[in-house]
Each structure stands twice: as structure tokens, then as C-alpha cells.
Amino acid sequence: MDFTLPDEHRMIQEEVRRFCEEEIEPIAQEIENEHRFPQEIFDQLGQLDVMGVPISEEYGGLGGDTLMYAVVAEELGRVSGSVALSYVAHTSLASKPLELFGTEEQKERWLTPLASGEYMGAWALTEPGSGSDASDMDTTAVKEGDEWVINGTKQFITNASEAGSVLVKAVTDPGAGYDGISTFIVDPEADDGFEVTTIWDKMGLNASPTCEIKFDDVRVPEDRLLGEEGEGWKQTMKTLDGGRISIAAISTGLAQGAYEAAREYSKEREQFGQPISKFDAIRDKVVEMERKVERARLLTHKSAWQYDQGERVTKSSALAKLDASEACREVAEDAVQVLGGYGYTEDFAPQRFYRDAKLMEIGEGTSEIQHLVIGRELGL
Incomplete structure (x- = not known):
């Protein structure tokens, strides 16, 4: 596969990133503190036509593929784990099964309002x-x-x-x-x-x-x-294949956000007369963060691409979910460490990424279950 995103995917990525930085990032900590579901954000995502990225245009979706959807989920996770989690639950769990398994009447009645962003699922x-x-x-x-x-x-x-x-x-x-x-x-x-x-x-x-x-x-x-x-259990297994890709994408986004915060801080923060990025301990930590994020992204994109080719993705989605979720938690923890005392405060994002990251190792099948799934796929 080509690891360079197609032009259409990159355009969607850039549009969603701008929206995230302008509309979500400024309120990301506020909505966490208030325990408030940001309906206005999802209304705006509906206006951007991304609430049904992998759903056919016939039913109100964007008509994109799973790779495009993973890119959008990652961008949301980069600024807010909460927004990303509600988004993927709406898309891959509540909407996609209707397209895969529903009758025409069910799709028209139930899928169209979901994919168009009329309401959440x-x-x-x-x-x-x-x-x-x-x-x-x-x-x-x-x-x-x-x-x-x-x-x-x-x-x-x-x-x-x-x-x-x-x-x-x-x-x-x-x-x-x-x-x-x-x-x-x-x-x-x-x-x-x-x-x-x-x-x-x-x-x-x-x-x-x-x-x-x-x-x-x-x-x-x-x-x-x-x-x-x-047929409910067979539907569930198919749905969870896509769900693991969703969590892998959010995890990659959370890790990317944490990594960027640590990298920028390390270049600006000075100790002993120089930026802390010049010290081996910090530089090596940031380099490791970059490596983990890139690895998680590649595994996620590979599984999404395979899904779009109609290939069986039970193993690849479990690998992506396992690796990305663990990388996410490790990178977020290291980001807090790089920022030191500031990393522990709510004025900086790494503490939020760190707390959000843990669920990624639990939801859509724990890390232990992913090992079980992968082992079975390997014939073990």
C-alpha cells in the first residue's frame, strides 16, 4: 500500500484539523471540567459533512472510506479524546451496522439522520x-x-x-x-x-x-x-473489527497531541542556559514518542486500508488497537514527565491526554483480549 494519503483524504484532514484547532481545542479542558457533552461541536461537524464519513452519500453520508474516517478520528483525538470517542461510537458502532445489515427502509429511516448529523447514535x-x-x-x-x-x-x-x-x-x-x-x-x-x-x-x-x-x-x-x-453476534464481530480501527485512530491522535505538546515545550523551556531538548534524556524521550506515534499510525492506516479492500482485518485491527492504545498511554505519560510540574496542571493538555489514554486499553476489547484475538489468528 501507499503510505501517502490521497489528495482527497489530505484535504479532509486539513479541514478537520483547522476546525479542531479553532473550535474544539479552546474548550477541550472546559468541557471535561464541566462534564458537558458539547452538542454544538457535533452540530458543526454535521455541517462539515463528516458525521457519516464512511457512509454512502445515498443515506446522508460523505461516501468516504475507512481510511478517511480513521484520519478524521485521529484529528479529533489530537485535541479531545471525548469528542473523538463520541464521534467514533456514533459512526462505527451506531451508524455503520445499519448500512451493513439494514433494510432499505431501515437505512432511510434510521441511518440518514445519523449520517447527516441530525442526531447522535x-x-x-x-x-x-x-x-x-x-x-x-x-x-x-x-x-x-x-x-x-x-x-x-x-x-x-x-x-x-x-x-x-x-x-x-x-x-x-x-x-x-x-x-x-x-x-x-x-x-x-x-x-x-x-x-x-x-x-x-x-x-x-x-x-x-x-x-x-x-x-x-x-x-x-x-x-x-x-x-x-x-445474526446479532456475527454482526457484532464484524462491527468490532471496525471498532478496533476506531480506537486505534483515536489513540494515535491522543499520542500525536501529547507528543506535539512535549516537543514544543522541550524547545521552549530552558534550564541551565539551554532548551531542555538539548539534554540527552529529554531528546531521547521525545524521539521515542515520535517513533511510537508513527508506528501506531502506520498499523492503523494499514488495517483501515485492508478493510477498504474487503480483506479480513481481525488480526490487523487487533494489532493496530493493541499497539496504538499502549503507545498512546506511554506517550501521554512521557509528555507529562517532559513538562514536569506544568504537565500535572490543567493549564496544559498532557494530563488530559494521560487520563483519556487509559480507556483506549480497555474499550473495544482490553489489551489482554487483543492478545487473545491475535493469538487465535496466528493459530496459537
Whole structure:
């Protein structure tokens, strides 16, 4: 593959970078401190036509590819992990499955407003007791006449409190194992029995809402079943391949932002009569940060490119997610160290990158699960 971005991708990158620096970066710490979801930012991203980058223009998207989407996610992560996280959950988890598995009617009704940025979307898989074993779910959907009745609890669901639609995984055949899981489209506004019970305060990423949601006899018509009954787990595996690319892209962006802060500070800060970048300990640390960021970006772009070629990306996306998320945490930690006492204050971004980075090693499958996935792909 060619590691130089195509002209169209670079133009989108430059446009999004300008927007990030002008509109998001100035409020990035403020929205974290306030634990405020910045709806105005997502409204503007919709106006920029990037809320549905990898979605067909027919359904309100930009018609771009996964590589272009990864580039946008990285640029958002470079200034705000929270904005980037809500963005990718909306795009790869809440929107893309509708395009991949939905009927024409479902795409027109549910995908178009998501891709055009009319409202946010969410995807509900994880439960309080499931964790890494995501298939171990207690949420059920029982057929009654021409309706499905959903009951259960979902945990750690990004955007649920802001969403206009939620894709929900539920057990429809308790005795069928993986083949007994199905996906449903839930309307939080119109469907009685849907409730956001908790919005979590977190170590970082507090401008991106992470919610517990409950379903108490939520009734949805038959046309809210996404794909066929029993296809929910296969859909989930396909969705998570793209989700790992998303987290890898955010991680690369967070690492890039932390690295840039450390590099610039090291050239400006003087000790003992010279910039601290002239000292071997600092110079070597910054060089290592650059190496890790570039490696993470290359792995991410490779997996995105393979996805766009229709290749199987289970291994490459897990490799990208594993490497980029760990590089992100390491680079952010080193950035705090380079800035010293200033790095520990909220006046400088590295502390925010550092706190945000940790989730990248947990969400969309922990680092331990990525090792498991990669091991299986290697036949181990």
C-alpha cells in the first residue's frame, strides 16, 4: 500500500484539523471540567459533512472510506479524546451496522439522520456482568405478536443519554448460544420503558457520556430487528473489527497531541542556559514518542486500508488497537514527565491526554483480549 494519503483524504484532514484547532481545542479542558457533552461541536461537524464519513452519500453520508474516517478520528483525538470517542461510537458502532445489515427502509429511516448529523447514535452491547465475555448477556427480547419486548440492563454505553437511536443486542433464543443473539433498533424518545439510569463520572473522557441504560418491557415493532433473528453476534464481530480501527485512530491522535505538546515545550523551556531538548534524556524521550506515534499510525492506516479492500482485518485491527492504545498511554505519560510540574496542571493538555489514554486499553476489547484475538489468528 501507499503510505501517502490521497489528495482527497489530505484535504479532509486539513479541514478537520483547522476546525479542531479553532473550535474544539479552546474548550477541550472546559468541557471535561464541566462534564458537558458539547452538542454544538457535533452540530458543526454535521455541517462539515463528516458525521457519516464512511457512509454512502445515498443515506446522508460523505461516501468516504475507512481510511478517511480513521484520519478524521485521529484529528479529533489530537485535541479531545471525548469528542473523538463520541464521534467514533456514533459512526462505527451506531451508524455503520445499519448500512451493513439494514433494510432499505431501515437505512432511510434510521441511518440518514445519523449520517447527516441530525442526531447522535449509540450501540448497546456490554452488560454489568459481561465485561470481556460480551456474549454472556442477560438482556432478552421476546416475540409477542408483531412486537419484540426487550428487558435488561446495558452498561458503559457511550452516547446513550444523547442518542436518537440505539442498536441493542439481546438474547432471542436462550438455548442457541452465539446464534441466539439478535440486534434491535430502539428509539429512546418514543419507546416507553427505555431509561438512562446512570451517567458515570470517570477518570477521563468526561465530556463523552458513558451510561447505564435499562429496558423495562420496551416494545418495538418487528421492523426494528436489524438483519435476521440470530445474526446479532456475527454482526457484532464484524462491527468490532471496525471498532478496533476506531480506537486505534483515536489513540494515535491522543499520542500525536501529547507528543506535539512535549516537543514544543522541550524547545521552549530552558534550564541551565539551554532548551531542555538539548539534554540527552529529554531528546531521547521525545524521539521515542515520535517513533511510537508513527508506528501506531502506520498499523492503523494499514488495517483501515485492508478493510477498504474487503480483506479480513481481525488480526490487523487487533494489532493496530493493541499497539496504538499502549503507545498512546506511554506517550501521554512521557509528555507529562517532559513538562514536569506544568504537565500535572490543567493549564496544559498532557494530563488530559494521560487520563483519556487509559480507556483506549480497555474499550473495544482490553489489551489482554487483543492478545487473545491475535493469538487465535496466528493459530496459537
